Amino acid sequence: MNRRDFVAGGLLGATMLGQAIARENNQVAAADTTTQGKIHDFAKVVDLASSLSKESYQSDRLTLSGVFADLDYDHYRGIRFRRDADPLSASNHDFSMDLLPPGQLYQDRVRIYLVDKKQLAKEILFSSEVFDFDSNLFPATSFSLTDEEKNGLGWSGFRLRFPINNDETDDEFVVFQGASYFRAVARDTLYGLSARGLAIKTGDPAGEEFPRFSRFWIYVPATGAHAITVDALLESPSVTGAYRFEIYPGAETLFNVTCQLFPRKTLEKYGIAPLTSMYYFSPTRRYHIDDYRNAVHDSEGLAIHTGREARLWRPLANPEVLQFSAFMDNNPKGFGLIQRARQFNHYQDAEARYEKRPSVWVKPLSAWMQGSVALVEIPTDNEFNDNVITFWQGSTALEQGMTYRFAYQLIWSQRGVRCKNRAQVAASRIGQSVNGKDTYTINIDYRFKHPVSIEALRFSPTASQGEILSTHLLLLDEPATVRASFDYRPVKGELAELQANLVKDGHIVTETWLYRWTN
Structure with a gap:
């Protein structure tokens, strides 16, 4: 959509959404009275999280019905928000x-509030009237919902837009949807990897726990603002x-x-950022x-x-087989998943x-002390599922009843942060050596x-197992x-940690290349 066309219809859109909410006020889940119409700030979210941590967890699953029930991937994508209903x-x-x-994968209720310039929070109640439904996928008769059905529905998340590529187009630059997942883009990039609010027991044989963002407060930006603030529970x-x-x-999208965390239970296995x-x-x-493409990945290192x-x-x-690696550190300066290959x-x-x-x-913007950057790599036979996770794991547990504070930046960009004083690894290639079938050449x-x-x-590369030949x-x-x-030359069936860098005048002048040999 052209931004000029959209702005011209903006006031009408706000009125339309307000009318839709008014019509359905008595037919959808009641507004949350704990914050509705009250002065809001981040301290309120902290107090709410602290209070809830002393109570048992209460899920809030939606009851999907009518047009939102049993949606497959194509039908879910056939439901689009009406841009003239933008709050x-x-x-x-x-x-x-x-x-x-x-619908589809998104079956937890997400409450969304707007915080106006007077700091008053008002919940946006769910309304199906703000969506367009693809007429090729949805017959007109499917839109009828009873009052009880409407009461079981709610938002699954939201996306934000801003003209990051040119002044005429509202580009979507972040979406919060599903558990505590969110994705963002920077100029001239497309959606790829995701971030999360918190990881719990990732890679644990007993199963992972997925915290969810249950409420969001979106602050109406000031006139001419280039940043937007979002609070989340x-x-x-x-x-x-x-x-x-x-x-x-x-x-770069920054x-x-x-965050402040309040464990209900002592957490031994957790991941920050x-x-x-x-x-x-x-x-x-x-x-x-066997694939015609040279590479398939959202991140390469x-x-x-x-x-x-x-x-x-x-x-x-x-x-x-699943691999878990931990890179021990004290107060890390940063880490990230990077896509360096930038040519078609x-x-x-x-x-x-x-x-x-x-x-x-x-x-990190605060001291993270002792811990490790964790890397989990999961086997996959296709490109359709995420199979790589990284996070910061502290060396000590998060104790029940305590409060923990973390501050950090997430920087979404094309190539990632550059090394100021080190040469970067541009590419790695591994294949069987011409010198023997049990030997591999690594470039x-x-x-x-x-x-x-x-x-x-x-x-002078090194290997924890096997032999460096030349x-x-x-x-x-x-x-x-x-x-x-x-x-x-690896030892058959043994894991090995490989390491390499270049040294000049006794000083390392490159990134240190690390690799786990698994077969």
């Missing part, structure tokens, strides 16, 4: 919002939490995140995958900036456009900022790119 359209700013329908059987997101969309992505294959290792200023690069893998030829997928998937960098391409002489570099360095035709190669 934010009456104000003089460039932000807009879509409310998202219930997190709930699960094990924990409650209060979250504040200050979001700045643009060339989230300032503040979790990121979730998909990795199927790449030239790093593609095993026996985990980057870590440690508290001691080390720069680590761990190429992602699609293992044969890297993927050759004209539909998915993996070269446009964003990278996300987590930058690591390091891209420097300035031309470099390979005679001044030292390359090494050599080659200056590629690509500007300031050095290929570091070695042959590796």
Whole structure:
């Protein structure tokens, strides 16, 4: 939609939504009186989370009925929010919002409030009249709902829009929907990996627990604002939490995140600032995958900036069995899932456009103390499910009845944060060596900022199991790119941790490349 056309209908849209809500006020779930029409600030969310943590968890599942019942993927996508019903359209700013329908995977009630410029919170009650239904998928007779059916329905989330690519188009830049998941984009990127509010027992054989954002408070932006603030209440059987997101969309989309957690139970296995992505294959290792494309992934590597200023690069893998890795640290400077290959030829997928998937960098804004950056890699035989998770795991448990505060940034961009004083890994390639069927050649391409002489570099890769047979360095035709190669003979059936970097005059001048050999 052209922004000029949308703004012209903005006031009408606000009126329409208000009329729809008024018509259904007595037919949908009653408004939440704990915050409705009252002064709101983040302290209220903190108090609410603290209070709820002393009570048992109460789920709030929707009762899907009528047109929202038994939706498959195509039918759910056939329900679209009417842009002329945007709740934010009456104000003089460039932000807009879509409310998202219930159904398919999304069956938990999400309460959504607008906080006006006087700090008054007002709940947006659910109305099916703000949606258009694809006439090719939904017969007109399917829209009739009884009062009881309407009472069982609610929102499943929301998305926000802002003109990040040009001044004429309202680009969606973030969507909050499903448990505590949210996704965002930066300029000239497409949706890819997701973030979450909190991870609990990820990879645990007993099963993972998925906290959910049950309520959101969206602050109406000031005139001409370039940022928007969202508060959220997190709930699960094990924990409650209060979250504040200050979001700045643009060339890089920046989230300032503040959260306070109140464990209902002692949490031994938890993840702060979790990121979730998909990795199927790449030239790093593609095993026996028969595919016309060169690579298929939303993210290609985990980057870590440690508290001691080390720069680590761990190429992602699609293992044969689930793998859990932990990179121990003290007060990390940052970590993230990164997509560095940015040319179409890297993927050759004209539909998915993996070269446009964003990278996300987590930058702590408070002391996170001792712990580890965790990486979970789950086997997959397709590209349709996320199979990579990373997060910060503290070395001590979150104790029941205590309060824990975390502050960090999420930076969504194309290439991720650059290393200031280290050459970055541009690519990794692993394949069987011509020197023997039980030997593998591993190539690591390091891209420097300035031309470099390979005679001044030292390359000494290591392996915890197996044998490094030979090494050599080659200056590629690509500007300031050095290929570091070695042959590796693994021990059959044994895991091995591989490590490599380049050293000049006794100092590491590149990221340290890490890889887990699994077969």
